[in-house]
Amino acid sequence: MPTQTTGSLTAQPSKTPSTVTGLLSDMSTIGKDVVRGGYTRPVYSTAELELREWFIDEATQRGLSVEADRNGAIWAWWDTAEKDRTNALITGSHLDSVPGGGPFDGPLGIASALVALDILKSRGTNPTRPLAVVVFPEEEGSRFGVACLGSRLMTGAIDPDKARNLRDSGGNTFAAVAKANGLDPRFVGRDDQLLGQIGQFVELHVEQGRGLIELDQPIAIASSILxxxxxxxxxxxxxxxxxxxxxxxxxxxxxxxxxxxxxxxxxxxxxxxxxxxxxxxxxxxxxxxxxxxxxxxxxxxxxxxxxxxxxxxxxxxxxxxxxxxxxxxxxxxxxxxxxPTVHFDTGLLHQLQQALPNAPILDTGAGHDAGILSAFVPTAMVFVRNPSGISHSPEEHVLDEDAETGAKALADALETLLA
Structure with a gap:
């Protein structure tokens, strides 16, 4: 996996924004589980690595500067002309899955982030501060048993020695697997430089419950995580x-x-x-x-x-x-x-309400990287309706029109925050 690819989003020729459904379709054959149904994409598996390469390719096509950090997260940067990455606005999610998971948990947030950037570019947006899409590794904890391992490492929420000695079902340590995939396990852990660059983080995610079904709304803003x-x-x-x-x-x-x-x-x-x-x-x-x-x-x-x-x-x-x-x-x-229970930043929540005035406010019982980051930077989430009300299962679903509505809502939120 390349550690850096340089480019400039504004230097690319204007084109029609991609669709979320189109990007999700590109991923639809990767990691299919013929035994469990759905998708099995544990961190650093063949499937998850293939999705990482897909993301790097999509980001590079958009002229973003792509980098992998010391803990295995991938960052695709839309830099300002000054290349100053302080007070950056970050969006993104994850690409790994639970065993036999649905197609939207994680990938919806990544695809929507890319499309949101396309929408901003089509609107002629030139950000006055840096904007990036991040892919966090091992959000589900399905391989090494600790959820949100990538964001926990970056923030120091887990001891690096404990992380290095985590083992998967085959007895492989995280340190050994990380090293085999291009990381130096000696340097995993809290990244103060990277943390200091983040001004705000907004994560879009499929709703993993029935809140939006009952409210008959396509999107919502998160208030808290149990x-x-x-x-x-x-x-x-x-x-x-x-x-x-x-x-x-x-x-x-x-x-x-x-x-x-x-x-x-x-x-x-x-x-x-x-x-x-x-x-x-x-x-x-x-x-x-x-x-x-x-x-x-x-x-x-x-x-x-x-x-x-x-x-x-x-x-x-x-x-x-x-x-x-x-x-x-x-x-x-x-x-x-x-x-612990997370209450998202009230100031950022208010800004999202201004950008998305019709979106209801919901809490969630599902954990996310946004919850880990919330102790360190202002953090918020946008949920997209799941008409099945079922998640961590092949029955998880998002309607095509709701997926595109979610990406537009994310673009509106990012544009408001950039302004």
């Missing part, structure tokens, strides 16, 4: 033979894990507005005729009140300990990532 985190539960039992070990003599961690999953569901139901999910479970060694010796499973908990999130996790841990003991097992709980 606090959320990920924890790994590990239950140790006794591995043994499925045919020779009597039921009464078993210390089966799979039984303990199953009972704990039900307890997690029941705990969340008892707390208003709480969400608790187990979406991934791995028995070891994983044989059909083998009683597992260990079961690992991952817990996602979310709530608008961070204190309630902590209380829910504590209650789940206590119940898991009780259940494990009853099954002759032991359990441990490890926090993998935690993001």
């Amino acid at each position: 606090g959320h985190g990920r924890w790994r539960l590990r239950i140790h039992g006794q591995g043994n033979h499925a045919g020779t070990t009597l039921m009464a003599a078993r210390r089966d961690p799979m039984v303990a894990a199953s009972r704990t999953v039900v307890a997690i569901r029941d705990t969340a139901l008892q707390q208003a507005h709480a969400r608790a999910t187990v979406g991934r479970l791995q028995p070891v060694p994983g044989g059909t005729n083998v009683i597992a010796s260990r079961v690992d499973f991952w817990l996602d908990v979310r709530h608008p009140d961070d204190a309630v999130t902590a209380a829910v996790v504590q209650s789940i841990h206590q119940q898991a300990q009780r259940i494990a003991a009853e099954e002759g097992c032991v359990v441990s709980l490890t926090e993998e990532s935690l993001s």
